[in-house]
Amino acid sequence: MFGSKRDKTGASGRGTDEALRLVKVSKSYGEGESAVRALDGVSLSLGRGTFTAVMGPSGSGKTTLLQCAAGLERPDSGIVMVAGEEMGKGSEAELTKFRRRRIGFVFQQYNLLPTLTVAQNTVLPLKLAGRRIDKAKARSVLEQVGLAGRLKHRPDELSGGQRQRVAIARALVTEPAVVFADEPTGALDIRSARDVLHLLQEAVRVHGRTVVMVTHDPVAASYADSVVFLADGRIAGHMERPTVDAVAERLAHLGDDINGSDYAAQLGV
């Protein structure tokens, strides 16, 4: 579906201003009576250079949303478009190749390879994709995240905050259209969490990347430009320029009125 020819042309979605678009994406787990509908026809559109937090109570489907959008899970129905290109339903190898150029990840548990050094972990996605390794570029990304002095360290020699910063460098080095972050501060202390959030913010404001972050923490969400609320697998609201108090307030009353269709209509999808 998405051969290498298209890979070259639409790499980072420079042809469109839309970084991510979901159209009526649904996903269920389990079968029959015990089936759980984790995502129920979610539609969403995010522009390039935006920083969006996805929030909701446990079980609201936020992680499923991120995994479907990032091509880690295949939705049951609906369309996912990254940088104007539709994500196919091909084999894992095809999906992997699609993700390589368009998507970067930051996970709560870092998922760095323990046998590789900081520098090797950072350039691994380029290596796997068979792309040219620009050492100077890799170093500058690591400098940007404040790890220039630790290139030869291995993950187990770093603190949690430092590991997450390596993960961010790894996500940014391929210059993806969208960076997905799944609870990136979930395992960190307050100070490291703040550093990580500043870095994600900087990636958007200074380097023009697009970041989608799943979190349950109103403080983390307040670093984003906008917040999308999820409840019971549907979009339950939207907030621009969030503040900690406003987000916490909205989260507390999320169960009161679940009205996802308004937001979808407002986006025009």
Place this chain on the structure above:
Amino acid sequence: MFALAMRSIRQRPGRFAATLFSSFLGALIIMTFNSMHDTAAGAGVDDRSAETLTVAASVVGGYGSLLVFFAVASTLTVAVRQRSEEIELLRTTGATPAQIKRMIVGEAVAVALLGAALAVVPAMFGGQLLLDVFQDSGQVAGSVEHSFGAIALATGFDITLLASVGAAFLAVRRAGRAAGRRPGRGRTFFAYAALVAGALSVSATFLLDSDAEIMMAPPAYGAILLSVGCALFSTRILPGVLSVLEGPITALAGAGGYLTVRNMRQRAAQLSNVLMPLILFTGMAVATLYMQGVENDTVKASGLVKAADAKTLETLNYAVVGIIVAFCCIMLINTLYAATSYRVREFGQQRLAGATPRQVLAMVGAESAVLTVTGVALGSLTGFAGIVAFTTVRTDQVLPGQGLGIWLAVAGIAATVTIGTSMATAWRQLRTPAVEAVALAA
């Protein structure tokens, strides 16, 4: 802590399958051969039959037991090492090192006892079959009844238990220590001890008469001990092999090969546990098959036995040696399976970093290739030491006249088994979605 050990076995039987299987198979082999001692001791067994049985039990049963000891120990070491995360978790929840040790060793005892107990009935049939083979070849009188008694049971349980407990004890001690990179002093000591003992055992061959019945024992013991020594030293040998093979691996396996080289440098200690059964298999197969070939030719040439008898004797000996070689091969598969199946999380992380399933397989394949080259080279070396000693004493030549056929077959099987098992297991692991694979807890 023992209750916790029991619960952890009951909750996750799959995790113990590999160790249970290796204790079972080990005990089966030991009991089968050692029941020949019991049979020889039975009433009304003529001298010639008793001698044949005793020689079979003490020569093959003897080095077989030593082999089982190391094979079981290496599987268990792999299994315990994989649980370092769980051990860490127990430590953080307040378990003292002594409690953790009791749990791991307790589990090993339970699994070894179960494995040995399960092996009793099959070993009775196995012993009967082995006796039938001896009787069919006329080496043992047809009137001799198979007996499965104290010697078979005692050796079966003792050796299996000793190997399991010993390995669990050493492995948990290592896992309990903070993550130090340097190989322990104990390891170096054991490595030297095994090499010295192996060299002594091989040299002992020269002290024997050229037609002694137990001629094959010292070189076989020697080959096993030298193999163990080499496996323990392989943490230092592997980096050297890697630096030589780095170019070809990266050229052939691409980014997968890049990961292989980095991975193997860091995981040399774990890999040496996988190398142990591989070196043992190669060493044992090469040594015993060539020695048997030399023995057969010498018997034939001596003209002491009729041609037809020589033929039966040959078949018999190959059957006995074949059992041991097949055991080594199964243990190799078992260890490789255990070692690879625990890597599902690592594979998941690689896939999340952008590796396609094919690249992960290429990495595993390249890794197995390096292991095969190293293992077959070292195994051939240790086997060769035994062969040269045996051939020199038994005949007036230094090298056996069997040609390279056996060696090529052994190397071929080693390569197929190592690469095949690892890649098939990895391929199965790849069916777990990457996100789930990294979320799988210890």
